[in-house]
Amino acid sequence: MSVSKTAPHYFVPGPSMWPMAGGFSMLVTMLGASGWVNGASWGPGVCLAGIVSMLVVLYFWFGDAIQESETGQYSQRIDSSFRWSMSWFIFSEVMFFAAFFGALFYARAISMPWLADLDHKVLWPDFAAQWGNTGPAGTVEAFSTMGPFPIPTINTALLLTSGVTLTIAHHALREGHRRNTAVFLFFTILLGAIFMGFQAYEYIHAYHELNLKLTSGIYGSTFFMLTGFHGFHVTMGAIMLSVVLYRVLKGHFTADHHFGFEGAAWYWHFVDVVWLGLYVVVYWL
Structure with missing residues (x-):
């Protein structure tokens, strides 16, 4: 802007x-x-x-x-208005993901131990309080859980690297180096696209080789809801950065005033942070 x-x-x-x-x-x-x-x-x-x-x-x-x-x-007043608007929008996104993380916490730390205690052994004697189970009634098809290697770890490196390239592009824009801005913006978008390609491959692997589906109990539903919505946010962030790249090539923005770039960068860094939480909670724990 x-x-x-x-x-x-x-x-x-x-x-x-x-x-x-x-x-x-x-x-x-x-x-x-x-x-x-x-x-x-x-x-x-x-x-x-x-x-x-x-x-x-x-x-x-x-x-x-x-x-x-x-x-x-x-004017500067509009600039301030846009900054507050983007801040509140990202806060709403934080609460969106907090709801899914909260559901995952409730299922793992509260519901699962509760279903496995002595009071419920009579109803579900074969239920084991192990994350990734087939449910207390055994109605969920057997499946394998998703580990952190190799694709999730590769995707983590991709997103962290994209955060670095985006920061370099931002500094280049502030210094008036538009060519460097465009180059590092392009690499950021490319890394995001590669991330989505790996996630698509991971989903295919989960469905066909691990029998892990959205219907695979609470594990499957929380896994696909969290990673799926995050992938959607990566896609939206890449589209936003693509528009910013187009505007940079068209000569938009100045070294001092470029909130259109900054707003998209805030969103991308937010997506990076959410992935780090997913990587630890969903794939490691």
């Missing part, structure tokens, strides 16, 4: 159709998703239509914001 030193006002955008269009797109997406999971034939098509329409809305909505920024309509 570019900040104009001559804009003393607080910019208020004019009437826009994008908020209503975005809300309608999300409604269509969720209706399609609900039909999809309940076996309705129209569900996948409606869900896909909602996602595509949402992407179109975001393209034009963010395009309007970029145009407003590049034409000098944003």
Whole structure:
């Protein structure tokens, strides 16, 4: 984002159709998703239509914001507003993942020991309080758990390296070295893409060789929900950085004012931190 030193006002955008269009797109997406999971034939098509329409809305909505920024309509007050908005958005994402980590903690530290105590041995005598079990009634198909080697460890190295390359790109932008900024941004995006490729391979391995699925009890559901949503966030972060890279190549941003870059970088570093928690809690413990 570019900040104009001559804009003393607080910019208020004019009437826009994008908020209503975005809300309608999300409604269509969720209706399609609900039909999809309940076996309705129209569900996948409606869900896909909602996602595509949402992407179109975001393209034009963010395009309007970029145009407003590049034409000098944003002041320091707008810059502060964007920073607070991004901070609260990331906080909401922290709470989102905290809910899934909390579910994992409850299942492992509270429910599992409770089901294995003496009071419940009469109901489920064969239940063992070992993480990755097939449930107290033995209704879950046998499966193998996912260990930290080799793919999760490789992915950890990839994300940590991407955080370094992104930081180098940020420093290059602050020093006015746009070419270095573009190069290291590209490497950051490439590392994120490789990460997603390894995760896709890991899921294929889990389904076909470990028989580990979303239906594999509480272990399978928490594993795929945590790693799957994290993978979705990596994808969104890579898209954000790709837009930033395009803007850098187009000559946007200055050494002093570039919150569009910083906001995407904050998000990417947040995704890195979440992965470190996943790597320890999901793969090691």
